[in-house]
Amino acid sequence: MELVTPSIGLVFWTALAFICLLILLRKLAWKPILGAIHEREQSIDEALNKAELAKQEMIRLTTQNQDLMHQARAERDEILKEAKTLKDGILNEAKKQAQLEGAKLIEKAKIEIENQKKVALAEVKGQVSTLSLEIAERVLRNQLDDKGKQEALVANLLKDVELN
Numbered sequence: 001m002e003l004v005t006p007s008i009g010l011v012f013w014t015a016l017a018f019i020c021l022l023i024l025l026r027k028l029a030w031k032p033i034l035g036a037i038h039e040r041e042q043s044i045d046e047a048l049n050k051a052e053l054a055k056q057e058m059i060r061l062t063t064q065n066q067d068l069m070h071q072a073r074a075e076r077d078e079i080l081k082e083a084k085t086l087k088d089g090i091l092n093e094a095k096k097q098a099q100l101e102g103a104k105l106i107e108k109a110k111i112e113i114e115n116q117k118k119v120a121l122a123e124v125k126g127q128v129s130t131l132s133l134e135i136a137e138r139v140l141r142n143q144l145d146d147k148g149k150q151e152a153l154v155a156n157l158l159k160d161v162e163l164n
Helices: 008-145 147-163
Strands: none
Touching: none
């Protein structure tokens, strides 16, 4: 039963040793441990605050990046639209210019053809008249070579003149 009911001296010395141990721990161990725990708590709070600030900054940068992307897309679309409009204008202008040049060339060709036709007709007329004169000359020579034919021709001409 001695173990269950300790003596007063043992309780006193145990209590005194426990109190000394508590004072010693309080002065030497608890203050540094509590200080380290407090510092750790503050550093964790600071890290959480910095992480929250970094998260907000990341959200702001992401939003800003999206806005820049939208602006860049809008500018790209505008530039492509302007380029297409410019291309269409240049193509239309080139078509009009080609049509005008084609019309000029056709008109020039028509005039040239007409001039060549007139020249050809004049040459044909000249050749026909030359051939006609040559034929008439040969016919007259043949008829005038013979004295009898000349007199018959003169008689026919006189009859035609008298009848008219």
